[in-house]
Amino acid sequence: MTLLDVTLLLPLLGFVALLLLPRSAENTIRLAALVISLIVFVLSLGLTIPFYETPSGNAFVTDVPWIRTPEIRYHVGVDGLSIWLVILSTLLTPISVLVSWKYIDNRVKEFYAFLLLLEFGLIGVFVAWDLFLFYVFWEVCLVPMYFLIGIWGHERRIYAAVKFFLYTMAGSVLMLAAIIYLFNKAQTFDYVNILNLLQSGRLVLSSTEQMALFLAFFFAFAIKVPLFPLHTWLPDAHVEAPTAGSVMLAAVMLKMGTYGIVRFCLPLFPSASRECAPWIAALAIIGIIYGALVALVQPNMKKLVAYSSVSHLGFVVLGIFSFTQNGLDGAVYQMLNHGISTGALFMLVGYCYERTHSLEIKDYGGVATPAPVLATVFLITSLASIGLPTLNNFVGEFLVLQGTAQVNFTWTVLAAIGVILGAAYMLWLYQRAFLGETNEQLKGHMADLNARELAAALPLLILMVWMGVYTKSFLPTISAANARVLEQSKQGVEFRVDLNPHPGLAQLGEIAHGR
Numbered sequence: 001m002t003l004l005d006v007t008l009l010l011p012l013l014g015f016v017a018l019l020l021l022p023r024s025a026e027n028t029i030r031l032a033a034l035v036i037s038l039i040v041f042v043l044s045l046g047l048t049i050p051f052y053e054t055p056s057g058n059a060f061v062t063d064v065p066w067i068r069t070p071e072i073r074y075h076v077g078v079d080g081l082s083i084w085l086v087i088l089s090t091l092l093t094p095i096s097v098l099v100s101w102k103y104i105d106n107r108v109k110e111f112y113a114f115l116l117l118l119e120f121g122l123i124g125v126f127v128a129w130d131l132f133l134f135y136v137f138w139e140v141c142l143v144p145m146y147f148l149i150g151i152w153g154h155e156r157r158i159y160a161a162v163k164f165f166l167y168t169m170a171g172s173v174l175m176l177a178a179i180i181y182l183f184n185k186a187q188t189f190d191y192v193n194i195l196n197l198l199q200s201g202r203l204v205l206s207s208t209e210q211m212a213l214f215l216a217f218f219f220a221f222a223i224k225v226p227l228f229p230l231h232t233w234l235p236d237a238h239v240e241a242p243t244a245g246s247v248m249l250a251a252v253m254l255k256m257g258t259y260g261i262v263r264f265c266l267p268l269f270p271s272a273s274r275e276c277a278p279w280i281a282a283l284a285i286i287g288i289i290y291g292a293l294v295a296l297v298q299p300n301m302k303k304l305v306a307y308s309s310v311s312h313l314g315f316v317v318l319g320i321f322s323f324t325q326n327g328l329d330g331a332v333y334q335m336l337n338h339g340i341s342t343g344a345l346f347m348l349v350g351y352c353y354e355r356t357h358s359l360e361i362k363d364y365g366g367v368a369t370p371a372p373v374l375a376t377v378f379l380i381t382s383l384a385s386i387g388l389p390t391l392n393n394f395v396g397e398f399l400v401l402q403g404t405a406q407v408n409f410t411w412t413v414l415a416a417i418g419v420i421l422g423a424a425y426m427l428w429l430y431q432r433a434f435l436g437e438t439n440e441q442l443k444g445h446m447a448d449l450n451a452r453e454l455a456a457a458l459p460l461l462i463l464m465v466w467m468g469v470y471t472k473s474f475l476p477t478i479s480a481a482n483a484r485v486l487e488q489s490k491q492g493v494e495f496r497v498d499l500n501p502h503p504g505l506a507q508l509g510e511i512a513h514g515r
Helices: 003-020 026-053 083-099 108-127 131-152 157-186 191-200 207-224 233-240 243-268 270-296 301-320 325-356 372-385 392-405 409-434 451-469 475-488 503-512
Strands: 059-067 072-078
Touching: 003 026, 003 059, 003 072, 003 083, 003 108, 026 059, 026 083, 026 108, 026 475, 072 108, 072 131, 083 108, 083 243, 083 325, 083 451, 083 475, 108 131, 108 243, 131 157, 131 191, 131 243, 157 191, 157 207, 157 233, 191 243, 207 243, 207 270, 233 243, 233 301, 243 270, 243 301, 243 325, 243 475, 270 301, 270 409, 301 325, 301 392, 301 409, 325 372, 325 392, 325 451, 325 475, 372 392, 372 409, 372 451, 392 409, 392 451
Parallel strands: none
Antiparallel strands: 059 072
């Protein structure tokens, strides 16, 4: 059993253990969930060690039979593409536990058990190298999130939970059909074996087969991203979800879609991916501008942040389908950036809701006076979200725009409009909610952040700066994995993988450190 197996299975054991605890021991349940999730996070940090020695390659691989007929294997491992998404999942889980410490006061045992089950499913999605196993983990994630929204959400929680479930299931069924079709052609569910068969010519998919399979996979992933126009479930889910549900949904679950596109669509169906790239890029650009424009007119803080996710993840999809090293590196980096900054935004909006029980921007104003620490943390997070240089989102957006410019400069110009609009809606939100005279109704309710709330926010603030000024901690492993994806997608372009694929960004980091 490898370190990855322990990291994967411990949340599942924690889920079972919490269910065995008495319902009345609420503080014990909270503490157990926090301890288990922190242990999982610490263990996941050990998964990075091999990649600092050799950025390319796979690590902690386990490949053993699970089901004999049909042959389904427990085949898991991590590479430069999945390692940081695993750590993002394990980092956000203890933060979600802390965020919910006082807010969740009914069915406490079930809530924290579902959080650990969600963590188990998320880690599994990012490490599974068997297509059937991947599908199992994909569906496992759906169940706890459905209950987190449906039980602990707000007034329209049932509507939002059912809509989320139906949208995701519609895509999942198509993906399952494509997985079964691939199995019938290749006689294996193993992703690595299928790739080898395709690259050696022993498995040949006609252009029609490749297009149909690509669309089946892509539709499932596009719903999860969500890509315009399949995004309509997201605002409802975010607005109705409890704070921890919104954090996990925005920070990690949406990355399942973009990860799936990079991991499966590009290498398995390269011709179809390139053929569909123009219209997918068009949808991504529409999503960037549309999401930003709709966010600009939102009266509800959670809806504003939700539509900002539609805009930001449009950048990720655009970078992926640029089929360039810079574009793909920026897309994967932006997955992580979005998880950190937007997860923090939902957490801070949740703090505001706990104090006022309102998400309407008009009910706020002058919050910076009674809550200066909250206002400071919200400002830094907002600046990271809009891509201020030296903060994390700048690096991802810069690389995406740079990679896209190599392919189609018009795409770059249109996508850059989203950056401008992003600054507009986030700064306008901050001005209306935090600046000016303090709303009279807030004076007695708007307490500043306490130690627990600040402890949950601080790791994300540190990462916003760290990922903005010292990209060398992350980009070498990401670049090595992406170079392999580009080679597998048969672009016919020579890719060089080294330990410093973006020297310009490294210089920016050195300048920021004063060197």
